[in-house]
Amino acid sequence: MDDNLTAITNDxxxxxxxxxxxxxxxxxxxxxxxxxxxxxxxxxxxxxxxAESKTSHDASExxxxxxxxxxxxxxxxxxxxxxYPDGSRLCERLPEGASPSLIGLMSALRAIYDxxxxxxxxxxxxxxxxxxxxxxxxxxxxxxxIGENEGLQLTPKRNIDRKITDRTxxxxxxxxxxxxxxxxxxxxxxxxxxxxxxxxxxxxxxxxFYYSKEFKECRExxxxxxGHMLLDESEAERILKNAFDDLNLSQDSFENxxxxxxxxxxxxxxxxxxxxxxxxxxxxxxxxxxxxxxKLSELFDRHGVSLDEFMNxxxxxxxxxxxxxxxxxxxxxxxxSITPEDFEKSLRELYDSDPEFREILKxxx
Numbered sequence: 296m297d298d299n300l301t302a303i304t305n306d307x308x309x310x311x312x313x314x315x316x317x318x319x320x321x322x323x324x325x326x327x328x329x330x331x332x333x334x335x336x337x338x339x340x341x342x343x344x345x346a347e348s349k350t351s352h353d354a355s356e357x358x359x360x361x362x363x364x365x366x367x368x369x370x371x372x373x374x375x376x377x378x379y380p381d382g383s384r385l386c387e388r389l390p391e392g393a394s395p396s397l398i399g400l401m402s403a404l405r406a407i408y409d410x411x412x413x414x415x416x417x418x419x420x421x422x423x424x425x426x427x428x429x430x431x432x433x434x435x436x437x438x439x440x441i442g443e444n445e446g447l448q449l450t451p452k453r454n455i456d457r458k459i460t461d462r463t464x465x466x467x468x469x470x471x472x473x474x475x476x477x478x479x480x481x482x483x484x485x486x487x488x489x490x491x492x493x494x495x496x497x498x499x500x501x502x503x504f505y506y507s508k509e510f511k512e513c514r515e516x517x518x519x520x521x522g523h524m525l526l527d528e529s530e531a532e533r534i535l536k537n538a539f540d541d542l543n544l545s546q547d548s549f550e551n552x553x554x555x556x557x558x559x560x561x562x563x564x565x566x567x568x569x570x571x572x573x574x575x576x577x578x579x580x581x582x583x584x585x586x587x588x589x590k591l592s593e594l595f596d597r598h599g600v601s602l603d604e605f606m607n608x609x610x611x612x613x614x615x616x617x618x619x620x621x622x623x624x625x626x627x628x629x630x631x632s633i634t635p636e637d638f639e640k641s642l643r644e645l646y647d648s649d650p651e652f653r654e655i656l657k658x659x660x
Contacts, residue, residue, distance in 0.1 A: 314338040318361055337364045340417045347415070363416050382509065384450065397446045399425040461494040462504045468493075469505055470514055475571060493597050556608040560600050569594065 317323060318333040318341070344360040345352065385405050389397060403422035410416060418426075425445075432444040440449065469490035472480040480486050487498035487505065504510055557566045576590045592602040613619060 311335050311338050311342070314341060318364060323361060324365070331365055333364055336420070340364065340419075343417050344415055363414055390446075394446060396425060396428065400429060400442055400445050400447060458496075461496065462500065463510070465490045465494050465496055465501045466505045466510055466514075469501060471576075472572075493593070552609070552612045555612050556605065559608050560604060562598055562600065565598060569598070 312335070315333060315335050315338040318338060341357070341360045341364050344363060345357050348356055348360070385401070385408055389401065399421060403418070403425050406416070406418055406422050410418070429442045429445055429447075432438060433441045438444045441447075469480075469482075469486050472490065473482055473486060480489075484498050484502070487501040491498055491501040505514070553570060554563065554566055557563050557569060562569060572594055573591065576587055576594070588602070595602050595605055610619070
């Protein structure tokens with residue numbers, strides 16, 4: 296056996312064993328909300344999650360992955376209730392006497408959903424085994440749809456709502472536009488018309504969903520958390536100045552880059568609106584990197600260009616100043632980013648100090 300491979304194997308075994316021990320230590324379990332016993336397989340998943348992370352690899356990033364191993368899922372609306380959003384099929388109770396396979400399948404479906412919601416916890420062996428079983432049965436034509444042979448039920452046609460995702464996006468767009476500039480975008484028919492247009496929806500459809508009971512409470516939570524974390528004007532100006540100083544760049548020259556890029560893309564007439572929406576997306580404390588990128592992509596798609604085209608033009612403009620995207624990004628990330636710890640701390644402070652916020656969360660659960 297290759298000596299180098301043997302040394303790597305010994306190092307790998309040591310790292311996994313030490314990480315497993317640390318994950319089960321009092322030092323860790325006392326800091327996470329839902330401690331549970333962890334095994335070497337969990338440590339291996341933490342390592343994979345850490346390796347796939349898009350942020351800088353450091354101890355705080357590793358600890359976030361360890362927290363995922365313990366808590367398995369945390370999102371803003373269900374941080375205190377441990378439940379899925381009201382109305383989701385994932386929180387339906389299974390019929391009495393449901394088979395272990397159906398119970399396992401629902402667990403696997405929830406794990407996949409959690410991954411897509413930003414947990415990124417790799418699927419466990421039990422999840423993969425039950426998914427293999429139902430996919431194999433479907434492949435062999437044992438049923439019409441995946442999971443039928445295990446007792447999974449189709450959604451009744453009367454409950455199908457093919458526009459729910461677009462309505463939700465349009466309503467959140469209305470929320471974000473209003474929060475970004477309440478004077479320019481008051482909550483009125485014009486706001487609902489602007490928000491519904493990219494999705495082919497009338498203002499009345501967006502308005503009805505915006506004021507619906509289920510979305511109203513989500514909106515109240517979001518507004519409270521966002522408002523709780525917003526910087527006042529003087530603090531924001533100080534942070535921006537520090538970031539520009541780190542780059543030896545004036546704010547005027549930075550804004551000129553944006554204008555030049557938008558002009559090259561034929562979007563100069565929309566520059567003010569695009570910049571305003573970009574700032575709102577960049578400063579949203581709830582969006583993770585993936586959702587922020589998706590929002591930016593949707594913004595430029597509405598104007599007929601791709602996010603990649605915008606980034607390529609930006610790289611060219613920065614190159615003329617002797618800068619790269621990574622160089623320009625880092626000072627702003629350091630000055631303006633809100634870590635998951637900051638967000639959770641702010642959420643808990645709001646929960647402890649605001650009785651109305653606590654009541655909303657209780658109703659959500």
